[in-house]
Amino acid sequence: MTHMPSCQLYLISPPAIGPDFPAQLKAALDGGPVAAVQLRLKGIDEHEIARLAVPLQALCAEREVAFIVNDSIALAKRLGADGVHLGQGDGDPAEARRILGPGPQIGVTCHDSRHLAMEAGEAGADYVAFGAFYPTETKETSHRPEPDILRWWSSLFELPCVAIGGITAQNARPLVEAGADFLAVSGAVWNHPDGPGAGVAAFTPVLG
Numbered sequence: 001m002t003h004m005p006s007c008q009l010y011l012i013s014p015p016a017i018g019p020d021f022p023a024q025l026k027a028a029l030d031g032g033p034v035a036a037v038q039l040r041l042k043g044i045d046e047h048e049i050a051r052l053a054v055p056l057q058a059l060c061a062e063r064e065v066a067f068i069v070n071d072s073i074a075l076a077k078r079l080g081a082d083g084v085h086l087g088q089g090d091g092d093p094a095e096a097r098r099i100l101g102p103g104p105q106i107g108v109t110c111h112d113s114r115h116l117a118m119e120a121g122e123a124g125a126d127y128v129a130f131g132a133f134y135p136t137e138t139k140e141t142s143h144r145p146e147p148d149i150l151r152w153w154s155s156l157f158e159l160p161c162v163a164i165g166g167i168t169a170q171n172a173r174p175l176v177e178a179g180a181d182f183l184a185v186s187g188a189v190w191n192h193p194d195g196p197g198a199g200v201a202a203f204t205p206v207l208g
């Protein structure tokens with residue numbers, strides 16, 4: 001029998017949300033264990049994101065789920081979020097640490113690059129994210145790592161690694177077996193035909 005390392009779900013919000021999204025998030029969290037929720041909203045300003053964040057952050061706090069803000073160190077600070085996710089153009093992890101202090105988690109996008117991941121680790125990131133592993137309609141992507149990058153990272157470093165990009169309950173297994181500590185998932189949960197609770201529940205048997 002293959003040993004399945006344990007792995008947790010890291011839920012990424014849809015890029016745009018409506019007034020029913022707090023209820024959808026609640027349904028998702030009712031579906032099974034979720035370690036973290038990332039608020040990843042695109043095309044609206046930070047004040048609007050801050051306003052939309054209030055009920056979502058409260059729900060995450062109530063469920064003891066980490067609430068991570070995408071893109072903006074300033075917004076993470078303003079909200080007192082549990083962490084910030086930084087892309088390669090979103091700011092420096094060391095600067096984020098200086099601004100946010102020792103508590104919040106700092107994640108960094110590393111695409112398919114071992115070099116970027118080692119750099120992020122040295123700059124004080126709490127996790128590195130590799131992807132997109134599979135085709136996705138959520139974001140235009142131009143990097144396609146092999147699952148082996150997760151195996152390589154996990155064999156050398158203690159720092160957690162996140163796999164992202166087109167991940168479904170059906171294609172996730174090689175990523176879990178390769179050592180992903182977290183699966184970051186958006187579309188497979190929010191677009192699940194039976195709703196986001198079923199979307200989260202579908203991952204439970206794969207997570208080990």
Ligand SMILES: Cc1ncc(COP(=O)(O)OP(=O)(O)O)c(N)n1
Nearest residue numbers: 070085086087088109129162164184
């Ligand atoms: C967990 C996780 N990994 C990668 C990303 C992508 O971040 P980024 O490269 O900044 O792209 P956008 O998400 O901002 O479009 C992420 N958000 N979360």
Ligand SMILES: Cc1ncsc1CCOP(=O)(O)O
Nearest residue numbers: 132136138165166185186187
């Ligand atoms: C934000 C992001 N970064 C790389 S792929 C991706 C999209 C993740 O969403 P999905 O799980 O729907 O592919």
Ligand SMILES: [Mg+2]
Nearest residue numbers: 071086087090
């Ligand atoms: Mg970004």
